[in-house]
Amino acid sequence: MTKKNQFLFPIILVTSLFFLWAFLHNINPILIPHLRKALQLSDTQSSFIDISVSLAYFVIAIPAGLFMHRYGYKKGIVFGLILYAVGALLFIPAASARNYPFFLSAIFIIASGATFLETVANPYISILGDKETSEQRLNFAQSFNGVGAFLAPIIGGQFILSGIEHSDKDLQLMSPEQLNSYLQYEADTVKIPYMIIAAVVLLLIVLFIFTRLPEVQADDSELEGHATEFSARVLRHRHLSMAVMAQLFYVGAQVGIGSFFIRYSKFVADISEKDAAFIWGSVAMVGFMLGRFVGTFLMRYIKPGRLLSIYAAVSIVLLIVSVSIKGPAAVYALAATPFFMSIMFPTIFALGIKGLGEETKIASSFLVMAIIGGAIAPVAMGFISDRTGSIQTAYVVPLFCFLIILYFGLKGHKIVHHESDN
Structure with missing residues (x-):
């Protein structure tokens, strides 16, 4: 097997990761107004979603680098995928409890997983082949980040947003039972999409575990x-x-x-x-x-x-x-x-x-x-x-x-x- 063919499937598999963190970042414009409605948040409170993601990247990046430095690229990827899947699954109890700090914790964990993936995948793709084409190869892989950026708002808008919009006056006219039922319905719409996300990530974990990835030296x-x-x-x-x-x-x-x-x-x-x-x-x-x-x-x-x-x-x-x-x-x-x-x-x-x-x-x-x-x-x-x-x-x-x-x-x-x- 030639060196080029040896790298082909690992490059394809690692490139798939670029979609995941793009989905995380570009689903936020959907989550922000949705959770604002479902949890009755202020604009300032809803902005904490973006802060949770950015904070995870800032806090976790160095630990991710240390982990990758000690255990290598493959284990870094698998661990990042595990965090991503755990965070996605936590959306289910967070929605049931309709608890905003719970949602923020789940988002932080997903973003921590994405931090691992991004810390590992970017340099790994850049050195997984001819060094003269590293920028071109990384940009090609990042093109699938663009696919995630395009699809996330469409998927989120279709499966998370209910399309039901009540004015403040409408909400005030509801009985406590009606209001609670409506808000719970809105919160629950995230469950199935994030269950599917978790299932896809779990499949990737299995693929990475059973795929031999070359531990290339820069x-x-x-x-x-x-x-x-x-x-x-x-x-x-x-x-x-x-x-x-x-x-x-x-x-x-x-x-x-x-x-x-x-x-x-x-x-x-x-x-x-x-x-x-x-x-x-x-x-x-x-x-x-x-x-x-x-x-x-x-x-x-x-x-x-x-x-x-x-x-x-x-x-x-x-x-x-x-x-x-x-x-x-x-x-x-x-x-x-x-x-x-x-x-x-x-x-x-x-x-x-x-x-x-x-x-x-x-x-x-x-x-x-x-x-x-x-x-x-x-x-x-x-x-x-x-x-x-x-x-x-x-x-x-x-x-x-x-x-x-x-x-x-x-x-x-x-x-x-x-x-x-x-």
């Missing part, structure tokens, strides 16, 4: 003298520390743009919530999915750092339009940004771990921790919106984020050799 040829123990010293590599910063700002931009899109559309173009949600799903998320495939193709001809810079520059132009004008054109300019954001996470990741050898596993933890940006940027946007009365003005936050990514694509990703590495 190539140390570019930088030598790497430490083999977990240490923040890995951040001495400038291209990695810059990648961590770029990743933090990218995730912040991604989450911020999506989280406030419906409110933004109403503010600048008086577009209804349903129509705005349709634009987000059919234009923005389809664009995100297609952008991954297009970006993977373009990397055959354009160096990853240069393509990242081009995409960041286009995103900056689109954000300038979005914060400067009103009307449908502003909405569609904002909806176009996910196409250009599509390659950013995997490309920043691959460029950040380039040439790190055994330190690749540790570096991966820091890059995944940067997902905490998804909890920071939206808060900044909300603060600006509250102070100025304009959600449109708040979009200067992702605009600034793209400036940081542009710098990384132009200069920040370049490897600097240190004497201590020789």
